Amino acid sequence: MQSDFWPYLPTLQRLALALAIGLFVGMEREWRGKEAGLRTFGFGALLGCLGALLGPPYALTALGLLGILVILISVRAILFGRDLELTTSAALLVVGFAGVLAGLGHTLTPTAVAVVTAGLLAWKEPLAGFTGGLSVQELRSAILLAMLAFVIYPALPEEAVDPWGLISPRDSWATVILIAGLGFANYILLKVYGTRGVRVSGFLGGLVNSSIAVVELATLHRRAKHGLGNVVYQGVLLATAGTLVRNAVVFGLLAPRALVAAAASFALLFLPSVAFAVIGQRSDEEKSSDVPIELPSPFSITAALRFGLIFLAITVAGTVAERLLGDAGFYVASLIGGAVSSASTVATAAILTANGTLNPTVAGTGAVLATLTSIGINLTLAARVGADRRLTTRLALALGITVLLGAVGIGIDRLLASSL
Incomplete structure (x- = not known):
């Protein structure tokens, strides 16, 4: 049988x-x-x-x-x-x-x-060892992140709650969770590996929050009586590279087509920032590179709500500007949004593309413009906090060339998109 x-x-x-x-x-x-x-x-x-x-x-x-x-x-x-x-x-x-x-x-x-x-x-x-090294604030942040992801998110409505289809609570909250989760994960990396020096801390700090990382680096330089100029120069450039990696990851996760449409721009921004950091290395200051930077935990209920409000404001402004003024309106909103939060602006462009509201090429250009604005803000912060003309001049030259190449990348991406 x-x-x-x-x-x-x-x-x-x-x-x-x-x-x-x-x-x-x-x-x-x-x-x-x-x-x-x-x-x-x-x-x-x-x-x-x-x-x-x-x-x-x-x-x-x-x-x-x-x-x-x-x-x-x-x-x-x-x-x-x-x-x-x-x-x-x-x-x-x-x-x-x-x-x-x-x-x-x-x-x-x-x-x-x-x-x-x-x-x-x-x-x-x-x-x-890692668990024992966690502070109460970091432990609470991890628990709060889990609550936002697994308790609040499922209870939010999926459809837009306004007559114009501008505000979708679940999409907005999912983006908040994504950015907050990436920020917290990057913070853990910074906590584990950031003690290896300013350069590593700069890059990992850029993954978390480039503006805070740049301020911390410039503060270290000022307190050291301008004795950390070279490593801080490299740290700021690597913080820029870290921001680009974070924005590209967010773009790729939320809207892969938009990332492809902005691939040349992101590459031409990332490569020179890393190249200038490598070229700028000097052996006579290696002994100073073991000074780590300290960043506060990037996740709290206040930070989550603040990011959510920023994201919502940029989403509404970007959508309205695009409807009223076309692509140029969205580009203006991206430039303004990049001065507040490049991560929020990039996430907005990705969500609008995923929803079919925005063309991937337009979204990619807007994300790059927001990143360029963020680079300009970081240069301003380094100049004001560091108060070192020589460091500011070196950074202005390196970041200026980086921004210029990023603008060239926008042109290349648009040419490639028009030829397809």
Whole structure:
């Protein structure tokens, strides 16, 4: 009978996958000298797989037996006066469930679970060190970001709430979450790697907020009695490069076609800013480059609401200007918006393109114009705060050429768009 046929090859494949999963996770536990190691995890995954192959009741029995094994491991640890192996026990249960999934014929899910489990076990020290280094404000920011994304966002209406179709709460809030999430992730990178020096801090600070990064760099230079001129020069240029990367990522995530339409402009802005930073490196000031910059956490309810209001204002202004004055109106709104927040302006252009309100080429040009305005604002901030004529002259030359090449990029992008 067909029901009596045993599919040998698929069964062996499922058993092999379960065994590989168990051994993969157990290898890390064995390396750390835990009570449950390579063989225990291999048997646990096989037990779950066999239970799934035999049927649901057996799968539940297998997981129950695995739970008893976890209890015995904990009791043994208590009797011998050792710490409870809670992490090992949890990993063993996860591997058992992964074995059940493998027995049911799943491949991607149990494999991904095994990789993530092994990663969490292997990265114990970095994760513990990172968590211990978080401030209360940073922890609250992470929780708040999750609330905005998973509690408030689903409750917002999807359609526009005004008669003119200008204000779409869910689209606006999604953009707030995206920018805030990128800013918070970049802040974490800055916290982890920013201690490597002004140059790294400048680039990562540009990913978070280029204006704040430039002010911090210029302040360091002024406090050092103009003794950090070269590294601050490089830091400001790399902060500009970081801003370009952030804006390109936002554009690419929200409106990939618009990013393609502005590819030459972004490339001709990014490359010279990095090139001038590399060319400007001098060995005689390397000893000063280990001074990090400090940025406040970029995420709070106030910052989120402020960004949301800015984004909403630029969206409404850009849409109205485009309807009344055409493309030129949107370009003017982009230039003005870039002076307030280039990230908001770029996100606005991307959302309008995604909604079909704006042509990708027009959106790309507007995003580049907003970025050019932001570069000009950063130069002004560096000049005023740093109060060093030589530094200002060097930055004006480098950023001036960068802006000029960005303008050339706009022309190239428009020529390419017209030829297609």
